[in-house]
Amino acid sequence: MKIKLERKEKLSKVKKVPILKVGTHKKMTTTLWILLLTSIAFGVYKNFTTIDQHTTHEKEVIEQRVIDTNKIESFSQNFISVFYSWEHNQKVLDQRTEKLKDYLTEELQVLNVDMVRTDIPTNSTVESIQFWDVKPIDKNNFEVLFTVNQDITEQKKKQTTHSAYTLTIHVDDKENMVIIKNPTISSIPTKSNYKTKRSDSDGTVDARTTEEIDSFLKTFFTLYPKANEKELSYYVNNKALKPVNREYQFWELASSNYSLKNNQVDAQISVKYLDLLTKATQISEFNLTLQKFDNWIIIK
Structure with missing residues (x-):
């Protein structure tokens, strides 16, 4: 009796790998993109803002005030004519002192009270005045450089003197003027030593x-x-x-x-x-x- 043995092969069971299905979640993705783009945009903005802050220069606006220097010269000329003219006479000297009040501050009036006295034996008249420069010191103050020629008479002797001075004039906002610095000895430009360079014929023309x-x-x-x-x-x-x-x-x-x-x-x-x-x-x-x-x- 034959016994037939049949062997059944056991089929190995293969375990299935679980698959994780990820959905598109469109709303969340859109939100993330928006956040990303917003971050980039903010970074760019901060970068340019920083550059702008570093390259911004403060501009100081300076108000320029135009002053007619002809007025300053006219005021100075009238003052100089009075200041450098006198006579050996008390009445004339008193008149001179009174006129100077129209030009000088009170402090300068006191300072100049003994400039010319009755015991001075000279008479002086202004022969000519020349202005060399009117230079602004600041918004309201100007320095005036001038020369004055005086004819000085002592008894029967007469001579002319030539002098240079500077004085300072204050001009207020209404363009009224007053002398705030006494005429001070100065110098004027003199002849320069400059010599012109004249080219000679260089032989290029036969x-x-x-x-x-x-x-x-x-x-x-x-x-x-x-x-x-x-x-x-x-x-x-x-x-x-x-x-x-x-x-x-x-x-x-x-x-x-x-x-x-x-x-x-x-x-x-x-x-x-x-x-x-x-x-x-x-x-x-x-x-x-x-x-x-x-x-x-x-x-x-």
């Missing part, structure tokens, strides 16, 4: 061209004083020189220096004329640029 230019300029400057605009147009472009209409007689080219640059000649010349009215010699200096087309022309 002898033949120099002779041509000399001849052209002599002809031109002979006609120039009385030439009208049409006549000048034959010698001058772009109205580089305008009519002068004067009674000048050409004498000579006193000096001339020529330099060639880019087909143009720079000329520094001195022209000597006789003034037929005054009979004096008049020397004019010109800086010209010439160029040759068919003929030589002054272009500037």
Whole structure:
């Protein structure tokens, strides 16, 4: 008897891996995007705000006040005429003291009370006044630099003195004025030691061209004083020189220096004329640029 054994293979059970299903949750996603974009926008805003704060400059607005310096000079001139004039006479000195009240503060009136006394043997008159500068110190105060020439007479001796002073004037908001600083000795500008640098001919213009230019300029400057605009147009472009209409007689080219640059000649010349009215010699200096087309022309 045969026994048949059948083996049944056990099928292994495979466990199923649980799958987590995530829904889109659209509302929550939208909210998160909004928060993200808001954060980015806020960060950008703060960044630009910070830059703006660092680059912002405070501007101080200064109120400018325009003062007519002619008024200051007129006020000063009237004061100077009184202050530097006197006579060896008590009545005249009293009148002078009274007039100065119209210009000086009370403190300065007291300070100057003994400036001129009856025992001083001189008389003084103001011969001339010249103003050199009216300089603002601040909004209401101005420093005035001036010179005054006085004719001083002592007995029968007369001489002229020339002096420079500064004084300070206060101008209120209604443009009324008062002198707040006494005339103080000063100095005025004198002649400068500056010397002009006159260029010499540098050899770029040859002898033949120099002779041509000399001849052209002599002809031109002979006609120039009385030439009208049409006549000048034959010698001058772009109205580089305008009519002068004067009674000048050409004498000579006193000096001339020529330099060639880019087909143009720079000329520094001195022209000597006789003034037929005054009979004096008049020397004019010109800086010209010439160029040759068919003929030589002054272009500037």
